Each structure stands twice: as structure tokens, then as C-alpha cells.
Amino acid sequence: MNNGSDSSATRPASRSRKPGLLLGRPFGVPVYVTSSWWIVAVLITLVYGGIVQSRLALGPSAYLLAFVFAVLLYASVLVHELAHSVVARWYGLPVRRIVLYVLGGVSEIDREAPTPGREFWIAFSGPLLSLVLAGLAFTAALFTDPFGIPGELLFQLWIANLLVGVFNLLPGLPLDGGRLLRAGVWKLTGRPYTGSVVAAWGGRVLALVVVALPFLFAWGAGSTPGPWAVVWGLVLAGFMWMGASEALNNARVRSRVPGLRARELARPAVLVPADLPLAQVDQRLHEAGADAVVVTDTQGTPLSVMHPAAAEAISGPRRAWVPVSDVSRALTRHSSVSAALEGEELLAALTGHPLPEYLVVSEDGGVFGVLRASDVNAAMAGRERA
Template identity: 85%
Template structure:
């Protein structure tokens, strides 16, 4: 199961830096991680499939070793599938953060969305396409091996694994690749990415309901009752798909607000004061200027820090007359400045590249336009436009 990661605000990348599991390597320069949950599936596949291998090949305990190899081949197939997404995305100039393999598949975390429906289509389709090509190749090779030999069994496992990964991911609903293909098609027809995402997300919810019903439909058609394992796996898989589709719906609503982001409009009015100015006098200048933020400058008038609201409020009225603003200010960095002309995706990209609590917003001539707080951007992106301003 593959999807690109969606950013919902300037603080998102901080969480994304945390390691999601064991680093396996960096094929094509893309970090690949496997989470500990993989062992859950590996053990279940080994136990269930081991009995099947034993009945086919009569290998004794080695049948379970071969079943474990199938679990490895299944996730190797998922990895190849995800690498196809990542390689195509990078060829289109989109940064790929990492690939994560987990209990129900894998995910390619792509930091930016494709700019056109055509590129979105090919990034999404590359994974299932490669999986099906590998399945066809292994299927063809299986004709040259004894089906009741270890080699024949491994080839059988390889083409089955890739067929499962390829076909399942083509189902038309998010978070599957087929959902991204559906979304790209709707985007192309309507000219609206948001519409495509919503349709694909609802497609994922419908598929989730279908997955729950499938074991019962198969059992009723055969005149029996569904097995408990089939029901459990159906519920687990459907739950994952429903949550992924619901997340996609939420992200679509968030992404619809991105075009409304404007650095100049979101910037809070600011006043610049020297570092040794007492806090009480800085308060007075801010009120006279109608400013909400106090920017601290050095001897040459260059902004070096921004007064931290919580730290300033902690200073009592009596002490404000002699505590300098530099004592309650948060230092600026080389990445703390953004252009007042940045809007939409360009602004969000700049903020997520270097997540900080606030940014100086400057005009083309270098004049200070105001201070943009990350909390204000997150409030707009979450639909709480007025919550961060206070």
C-alpha cells in the first residue's frame, strides 16, 4: 500500500525525522526502514503457510523455513514496488524522504505532491506495473522448474507475492495506488486535485466495506460459514483501509486551504527595538505602533531575536522597567526569514523545509513586514483561522 506523505503545517517535519524502525539500507539513495510489526506477519505466514508447504513437498521442519522465505519474498516484493514509486518520483524532481515497511505493506513518503495529474498517474502506476512484470517473469520461469522442488516452490512464491502486491494495489480507493490512479483521473477530468482526492478517499471507504463483507459472501456462496481467521483478517485489513481513506479525506480538506496561505496577510504587525531597551518601554512602543510582536535588533539595526510571549508575560510589572528585551527573546537563525510575496505551496514548502516557531516576513527591499508564527499557519491549515491570533 503506497502513498505520499502529506504535510499539514510547519511542525510536521519534526515528527517525521524520528526513526520509524530498523534501517535496512539506502537503495537508490532512499532510506528503507522496517518496523517491528513486520515480525507479526512473518510469524503468521510461517505458521499458516508452513503446513501447506509440508503437504506439498514433505520437507519436515524445513517446510517452515521455506514458509518464512515466502514472508521475506512478500516484503521484498513490497519493497521493489515502493522503490518503483520512489525512483519515478525522484525522476520528476519530487523529494523522497524514506520507505517504511510495516505490518500490512509499505509506504513511500514523498515530501511534495505531483504537480500534474499525469505525473501523479505514473508515480502511482509504476509500483503495480513493476510488481506485475516481476510476477509474469517468475511465472514464466516456473515452467522450467519442477513444481514439487524447492526451486519450483520459490518461483511459485515469487510470482504469487508480486501478483498479490500488484493486483491488490490497483483496487480503486485510497490509500492504495489504485486510489491515486482514480484521483489522478478525476483531477484530469475536473481540473481539481481536491475533487480527485475526495472521490478516491470515498472509493477507499467503499472498498473497506467490501473487504469486510467478502469472507461472508464467499462462505454463503459455498453454503458454509466464514472461518474465524478470514473474518479477523478481513476486519483488520478493512480497518486499515478505512483509516487510510479517512486520513486522505482529512488531508484533502487541509490541502484545499493551501492556496489561501499568504505570508504578508498572515504576518503579525511587528516593531523593532534595540536589545538593551527595557521591556516596559518595548511594550509602550508596541502599543503606539499597533504591533503584536517585538523584534530585537543589534547595534546595527539587524534583527537578531523575537520576544517570546510566554517569557515576557512571566516578568512582573515592577521588573519590566529594567529587564531588557534581549532577556526574554528567542534567537533568530539564518533560516528565520521568508519573503512577504510567498503564497500557497511555495510558502508551505519554505516553512516545512526549516520548521521554526516564528519567521521574519520581509519585503523585496528588505523592510520588515511582520512576524509569521507557525501556530498561525497551523490554525489556518486546520480550519481554526482565528485561534492562533491572540
């Protein structure tokens, strides 16, 4: 099962769509399950149902019990993810949601842990709780009939939590063990980026191992691997490789966050009245060598920011009479950021209220310029702005 916490506050102008069915809000955290869960539920029911039938001889009810195992497995994943989310919120980190999907679950945390110690405990809390629950269920199973339904359910419960706990301790992103490895390397080197790179490559190595395992086991037994083992290994390895690659890319992006400065990213702007025709706006932009336009009222108070694409869509002759206010976006109370903001503080301000552009205000309250979300994204991706 592919579980883990995920820090995803790297796109200041994006809003996430609901990923599936909302199950509830335990501890105030929205929990969603995607339709892909049914794929695993059906597979587990079909495969494990035969095992239950051979153990208990329940007939068709064996498959109902196997379906219960699938539910218990994902309930174990949910408890695991809730541990991540509760600890993250304890440390003051915002948790957007938990998503359960085909290969497990993920807690979407909107900010990175500020220290390796907190990174460690956020990551370790999930496997720790899973292993504790596995131990409790195993102990309870010792006092029940292993060939009865209660004994079988307890067996399923401790196996499910053991699988979730042990698998997630493997040392590679996107698994929790990868975040533990990241925290350790971060602590030793003082560089979170180095920790992320090491842990991401650990995840890629694990993906290759997962692909090879069915062939190694078959080779050791002197046979050929079963098709289901090969397909499942490829699917799991593919998810792990993609998760590790995404973590590596996010680490590169996050490494650029300290260099973000509103003062440097802001485009120079000219202030124009709302009724000024676009042709005259073009002339003022050229004279000032500016890249953005802030529309003001008669007292000079900023009202809106000109939308470049909308302005460019106005043909040449029409620009002589179409006012700039017709191609501008109104400013809101969340549209202004201080020119002094930089790094995490700037990113937090932008992700808190995602907008296409922001009015950058100088220390004295005047207009410093216009900050476009696309420019911030380009800076974080290491690209030149358009």
C-alpha cells in the same frame, strides 16, 4: 498489502522521527522497517508453513521456507515502493523515505505531483513493476519442478508480486489504484481536490467490502466465517478506512495551500533593542497595535524574535527589569521569508527549514512582520489563529 505513495508536506513546523530500523538507502532513499513487520512474518510463517508441508513434506524446514515467503513478500513490497520513489524523484519530487510496516509499505513524498499525468505514472509505476516481476517469476516457474524447493520459491515470488500488484490497483485511497482514480478525476474536472475526495470515498467503500467479504464467502458456502478471516478483515479494513480518512483530511488541507500568503499571515511587529525591559515592550506593543516583537542590535539589524510563552511566564514585577533578549529566539540564516511568497512556494520555504517563527521581509529589505508556524498550520486546517 497496503502500499502506496504518500504526499505528506502539510505540516511546516514538524520533524518526523525515525519510524524503525534503517535497512539501507537504495537510490539514495532511506528504507525503514518497523517492528510490526514481525507480526506479519510470524503469521505468514505459521499459516503458510502448513501449506508448504502438505505440498513438499519437508518437516520443520517447511516453516523456514514459509518464512522465506514472508521475506519475499516484503521484498516485493520494497521493490514496488522503490518504483514509486524513483519515478517521483525523476519528476523532481523529494522523497523523504520508504517505510515497511505491518500491512505493507509507503513512500513518503514531500510534495504533490504538479499534474494528473505525473500523479498517474508515480502511482502506476509500483503495480506495473510488481506485475512484471510476477510474470517473469511465473514464466521461470514453468521450467522448474513445482514440488522442488526452487519451484516453490519461484511460486512464492510470483504469488507475492501478483498479490502486491493486483491489490494495489483497487480503486481507493490509500492504495495506488486510489491515486490512479484521483489522477483520472483530476484530469476530467481540472480539480485535484475533487479527485482526492472521490478516491478517498472509494477507499472507504473498499474498507466496507473487505469487512463483508468473509461473511459473503461463508454465506455462499453455507457456513460461518472463520475467526482469523474476520479479525484479519477488520484489521485490514480499519487501516484502509483510516488511510482513506487521512487522505481526505490531507486533501482538505492541501486545498487551502494556494490561499496561503506570507503578507496576510504575518503578524505586525515592533522593533526593539535587546536590552529593553519587558514592561516597556508591552507598552510599545499596545501603542503600535502589534502582535510580535523583533529584537535588534544598536544598528537596527534583527537579531531575534520574542517567544510569547516565555515572555508571558515572567511575572508582573519582574517585567520591569527582565530584558526582552532573555525571552527571545535567535534568528538564523533560514529564519527569513519574503512577504511576496505564497501558495506552494511559501509552503516549500517553510517545510524546507521548519522553525517556530520566521521573520517576514518586505521587498525593500525591511521588516514586514513575524510569521508563526502555528498560524500557517491553523490556516491550512481552516481554524482561526490563537
